Amino acid sequence: MKLVIAIVHERDKHKVSDALLEAGHKFTIVASTGGFLRDGNVTFLIGTEDESVDGAIEIVRRWCSSREQYVTQPMPDAIASAGAVISPVKVCVGGAIIFVVDVEKYERV
Ligand code: 2BA
Numbered sequence: 001m002k003l004v005i006a007i008v009h010e011r012d013k014h015k016v017s018d019a020l021l022e023a024g025h026k027f028t029i030v031a032s033t034g035g036f037l038r039d040g041n042v043t044f045l046i047g048t049e050d051e052s053v054d055g056a057i058e059i060v061r062r063w064c065s066s067r068e069q070y071v072t073q074p075m076p077d078a079i080a081s082a083g084a085v086i087s088p089v090k091v092c093v094g095g096a097i098i099f100v101v102d103v104e105k106y107e108r109v
């Protein structure tokens, strides 16, 4: 068994969860926050048999779109207090970030 951890943009949450449900996956959605942009995102935890991992990833891939965003990077305090001006930088966010990890034990008690 594997645990698929998928970090998805808030805007794609409903499309991904509807498609996962339709395909019969069991999953949990956790509200999360990107460390860099500090925007809300959601983390899907999908516990699934090995042979269904690719199907789950394909669903996430299909329903998550990448987008470009301009951000002003957080500045270290010392630089900010010196009055430095920084210009926004363009970052590409998503589609989705996916990790797959082995599940040592799965129990429903
Ligand atoms: P954030 O940390 O808010 O990052 C949003 C986007 O900003 C990233 O998009 C990336 O394009 C850029 N970015 C992030 N950290 C950066 C840095 N130190 N320097 C320059 N640019 C940076 P994605 O890579 O698509 O990531 C989307 C979200 O997925 C991230 O939101 C974070 O919540 C999560 N994530 C990405 N990589 C991760 C990792 N290795 N471990 C855990 N979470 C991760």
Ligand code: 2BA
Residues within 6 Å of the ligand: 021, 024, 025, 026, 027, 028, 029, 045, 046, 047, 048, 108
């Ligand atoms: P929910 O997803 O809200 O599911 C509540 C209950 O509905 C489940 O109880 C199960 O009896 C049923 N259920 C869920 N998905 C189903 C599906 N695709 N087809 C048929 N019945 C389904 P539990 O199995 O005790 O799960 C309780 C909660 O634990 C779930 O809440 C979910 O948040 C999490 N969970 C369960 N299995 C998971 C897995 N494989 N991966 C990640 N999270 C899981």
